[in-house]
Amino acid sequence: MQDTSRRRPALPKNYQLIYEIVERSGIGRHLTSSDIYAKALKRRPGIGFSTVYRGLERLRDLGMVSELHVPGTDAAAYEPAGPRHAHFRCRKCGEIEDVPYAIPPRTLRTLALEHGFAIDEERVTFEGRCASCRPS
Amino acid sequence: MQDTSRRRPALPKNYQLIYEIVERSGIGRHLTSSDIYAKALKRRPGIGFSTVYRGLERLRDLGMVSELHVPGTDAAAYEPAGPRHAHFRCRKCGEIEDVPYAIPPRTLRTLALEHGFAIDEERVTFEGRCASCRPS
DNA sequence: GTCAGAAGTGAGGGTGAATATCACTTTCAC
DNA sequence: GTGAAAGTGATATTCACCCTCACTTCTGAC
Numbered sequence: 001m002q003d004t005s006r007r008r009p010a011l012p013k014n015y016q017l018i019y020e021i022v023e024r025s026g027i028g029r030h031l032t033s034s035d036i037y038a039k040a041l042k043r044r045p046g047i048g049f050s051t052v053y054r055g056l057e058r059l060r061d062l063g064m065v066s067e068l069h070v071p072g073t074d075a076a077a078y079e080p081a082g083p084r085h086a087h088f089r090c091r092k093c094g095e096i097e098d099v100p101y102a103i104p105p106r107t108l109r110t111l112a113l114e115h116g117f118a119i120d121e122e123r124v125t126f127e128g129r130c131a132s133c134r135p136s
Numbered sequence: 137m138q139d140t141s142r143r144r145p146a147l148p149k150n151y152q153l154i155y156e157i158v159e160r161s162g163i164g165r166h167l168t169s170s171d172i173y174a175k176a177l178k179r180r181p182g183i184g185f186s187t188v189y190r191g192l193e194r195l196r197d198l199g200m201v202s203e204l205h206v207p208g209t210d211a212a213a214y215e216p217a218g219p220r221h222a223h224f225r226c227r228k229c230g231e232i233e234d235v236p237y238a239i240p241p242r243t244l245r246t247l248a249l250e251h252g253f254a255i256d257e258e259r260v261t262f263e264g265r266c267a268s269c270r271p272s
Numbered sequence: 273g274t275c276a277g278a279a280g281t282g283a284g285g286g287t288g289a290a291t292a293t294c295a296c297t298t299t300c301a302c
Numbered sequence: 303g304t305g306a307a308a309g310t311g312a313t314a315t316t317c318a319c320c321c322t323c324a325c326t327t328c329t330g331a332c
Contacts, residue, residue: 012309048311048312050311088253099251107237112264115235117270122262123207124259124261128248128253130253134253148279169318169319170318186281186320187281190281210289212318282323283322283324288319290316292315295312297310298307301304
């Protein structure tokens with residue numbers, strides 16, 4: 001048990017700012033930490049890179065933003081947490097699109113049961129050619 | 137048009153060695169490039185890191201090995217190409233397990249049709265607690 | 273065989289994301 | 303106000319990955 005009456009840290013202002021930036025970018029925008037840092041710098045000059053990193057880490061742990069690691073890109077991308085969905089990355093233009101697909105809960109449950117593990121999160125990424133880059 | 141009759145390069149010996157190492161490790165072993173380099177060094181002293189990297193890249197492009205980018209790990213992992221499957225990563229012990237699951241082809245086809253893109257590859261990763269680390 | 277061009281090789285360095293450290297500042301409960 | 307905990311920004315470090323370059327090896331033509 002924890003004494004929650006005493007420790008009730010509100011989200012620090014800087015972290016709120018970071019969340020706001022990610023949140024306003026909208027689902028599907030996939031900002032990198034540098035993008036976010038650049039935007040944060042405009043609204044709060046002097047803010048440090050470390051703070052942005054730490055903020056994103058916190059927000060991720062709180063489940064408020066999702067961290068994306070898409071193969072073929074070097075930096076992690078962030079988007080506001082939302083309904084589960086998959087991502088598609090075009091091998092030609094590098095564009096990342098959201099795909100409204102999630103593995104059915106029943107399937108997840110079955111897999112978890114069969115293997116004895118507990119699934120907290122699923123990540124689905126597709127690769128290929130997007131509509132514009134596809135040979136017609 | 138290319139003159140394919142003239143260029144028919146066999147897989148260089150070093151690349152064969154690298155493939156052998158990955159292949160013998162077996163599906164589900166998930167070696168990093170450093171692991172592979174260490175093993176290669178034993179069998180071919182003096183081999184360079186660059187060669188191992190290049191070899192893995194080549195083998196990946198040839199579809200002979202699969203490259204894995206699991207969130208939560210820093211380095212890419214390699215395994216011999218085989219039947220499509222998903223991966224599970226334990227958040228506590230970091231262990232990576234293979235999971236015999238693939239998104240049904242029909243679903244892929246539908247998604248591709250709906251969005252107008254062509255899917256070459258799918259990557260599915262689960263995160264959670266493995267059987268040993270799970271609170272019983 | 274030998275010759276030329278292509279491909280492969282190893283060393284070393286560069287890049288950039290991510291993380292650690294540290295001294296300083298702010299916040300908050302009391 | 304006060305003290306402890308949390309947050310902050312600068313800086314340094316680490317590490318995977320990639321690039322370049324000079325050298326060697328391979329291969330096919332003759």
